[in-house]
Amino acid sequence: MLAAGFILTGIPTVIVGPILPVFISRWSLSDTQAGLFFTVQFTAALCGVWITTALTSRHGYRPSLVIGYLLTGAGLAALNAPTHLIALVATATFGVGYGMVVPPTNLAAAEAGGASMVSLLNFAWGIGAVACSPLILLALRHHFLTSFLWMVASGALVLAVCFLFVAFPVDAHTGSAESGDARGAVPALAITVAVSTLFFTYVGTETSIGGWAAENTKRLAGHATNLTTMAPLFFYAGLMLGRGAAPLALKRLGEIRLVLSALALDVLGVVVIIGANSPQVAIVGLAIAGLGCASIYPIYISWFSMWYGAAARRLGGVVFSTASLGASALPWLVGFISTRIGSLRVGLLVPLAGCFVMLGLLAFLRRRGLEFR
Secondary structure, eight states, X not given: OHHHHHHHHHHHHHTHHHHHHHHHHHHTOOHHHHHHHHHHHHHHHHHHHHHHHHHHHHHOSHHHHHHHHHHHHHHHHTSSOSSHHHHHHHHHHHHHHHHHHHHHHHHHHHHXXXXXXXXXXXXXXXXXXXXXXXXXXXXXXXXXXXXHHHHHHHHHHHHHHHTTTOOOOOOOHHHHHHHHGGGOOOOOHHHHHHHHHHHHHHHHHHHHHHHTHHHHHXXXXXXXXXXXXXXXXXXXXXXXXXXXXXXXXXXXXOHHHHHXXXXXXXXXXXXXHHHOSSHHHHHHXXXXXXXXXXXXXXXXXXXXHHHHXXXXXXXXXXXXXXXXXXXXXXXXXHHHXXXXXXXXXXXXXXXXXXXXXXXXXXXXXXXXXXXXX
16 A cells, blocks of 8 residues: 555656646746746645654654645646646645655555565655656647546545555554664764755755756757657656666665765766757656666665664654755756756756765765765
8 A cells, every 4th residue: 555655656746847848838937937836846845744743753654644645636636727826836735745645654664564665665656756757748648637637636535545444563663762772872963964965965956857857858859749748757767767776786886886876877867968959868868867866865765774773763854854855945946047047958057066965975974984885
């Protein structure tokens, strides 16, 4: 049930990207105005994280999942709105919804099946993210976008009902916290700030690349085509395939080497996207960047758990919050720079800079004596 929910969650997480060119054309939006959709979506997701943190600590996972999927469905049902304002409100609604769903789903999976279950969920999320662009294309081609959104919303409603009856793992927080407190003190504030910035930068970078993929490819083609609408698929397909291959790569390279190699792939992919003179070349860059992004976030989560021990439970909300802030800020910054400079290529320097920021943060953390496997 958790995996089914994460397949659906992959759709609202990335849906703004393939549908953004439609909104830009419908309401004659500037890139700054278009980028506001990402800011609204992920700021709302941040609020969802805060809500679910409070609910989970008092009432367990069930209320967050039920309410989260209800809000996700309501937002998706209203997304193809007649006005810009209503579309933004709908985006905020499903943003809060999946912000409430993601933390309890990950935590419940970790308690039920450990790292293998979490990896399965990441792969399941990728299925939804990859399927989103072709489904949007099909819906636009046959003029049933509203019907498609209602179908996905209905799926979210079914999940909300199902989670009313699903059995969850017995809460083991107290015992594990007591045994985990002996593992050592929480790292210094400077390290916590650097780790939070790492998550902020990664999620903002990933969202910037995937979120602007369709619009950037459309501008290279000169008009909207099937290929331009499908452009985000290549990024998320690379991400999903990379996550499937990550266990084999980890055995050969280890975590730190894999992360450094992945960041190098990200740099290469974004450089190809920025320098592309045709949609086909940009799509190659998107696929490369997707492969690069695949293994970074799961390894960051693994490091966070290792460095903080039992304290990771208390500080997990900080990590999810900074990740949501990155996703709300950096894609908007891409649009803001693009509007001011008059070039989306220049705006896409933001995710490129993000890769180098992450390299600098990793060097800082290593100098502070943290263990990298």
